[in-house]
Amino acid sequence: MSEPISFYEQAGGMDTFRRLVDAFYRGVARDDVLKPMYPEEDLGPAAERLTLFLAQYWGGPTTYSENRGHPRLRMRHMPFHVDPDARDRWLGHMRAAVDEIALPPALEAPLWDYLERAAHAMVNTFEPRGIGPTGPGRAGTGLPIRSAD
Numbered sequence: 650m651s652e653p654i655s656f657y658e659q660a661g662g663m664d665t666f667r668r669l670v671d672a673f674y675r676g677v678a679r680d681d682v683l684k685p686m687y688p689e690e691d692l693g694p695a696a697e698r699l700t701l702f703l704a705q706y707w708g709g710p711t712t713y714s715e716n717r718g719h720p721r722l723r724m725r726h727m728p729f730h731v732d733p734d735a736r737d738r739w740l741g742h743m744r745a746a747v748d749e750i751a752l753p754p755a756l757e758a759p760l761w762d763y764l765e766r767a768a769h770a771m772v773n774t775f776e777p778r779g780i781g782p783t784g785p786g787r788a789g790t791g792l793p794i795r796s797a798d
């Protein structure tokens with residue numbers, strides 16, 4: 650029997666994930682809450698990480714883990730103030746990006762379901778911004794800031 654075709658392939662491969670994430674980051678670049686959270690001024694490397702992560706999650710190449718190790722996404726987001734407002738902004742930009750790539754409904758539904766659940770799981774604070782200890786940013790996790798580190 651042949652291998653089942655992955656979601657990644659059915660959706661159109663890396664090109665589809667690139668278009669999704671590029672559209673998403675166009676929204677993030679204009680967002681005055683999310684944009685300042687990114688440690689690098691250039692959103693290109695962050696876009697590359699998210700593209701490779703999503704491609705891997707949906708059955709594409711495992712380049713993300715080869716470069717970054719185990720995703721540990723909740724832990725990697727701990728330095729950032731991911732409150733419900735940030736989550737809803739993230740999801741708003743992602744919704745626009747999902748609309749833009751116009752997948753067939755049978756593919757769009759599971760993709761959106763996953764993104765919504767993942768975004769809800771990433772919330773790590775209900776405190777208003779500016780309250781509580783100021784974290785040292787990603788440096789405090791001991792994880793590399795850039796993929797080349």
Ligand code: HEM
Pocket residue numbers: 683686687688689694695696698699702717722725726729730731735736739740764767768769771772794
């Ligand atoms: C809920 C709101 C979210 C916010 C505000 C947020 C914000 C951020 C920020 C500021 C970074 C650091 C940028 C970088 O240098 O890569 C980041 C990284 C990342 N995020 Fe999110 N994120 C959210 C949700 C998600 C979700 C739902 C996913 C997955 C479906 C995700 C996947 C990633 C990945 C893969 C990275 C790169 C991790 C690494 O290898 O270092 N994020 N996010």
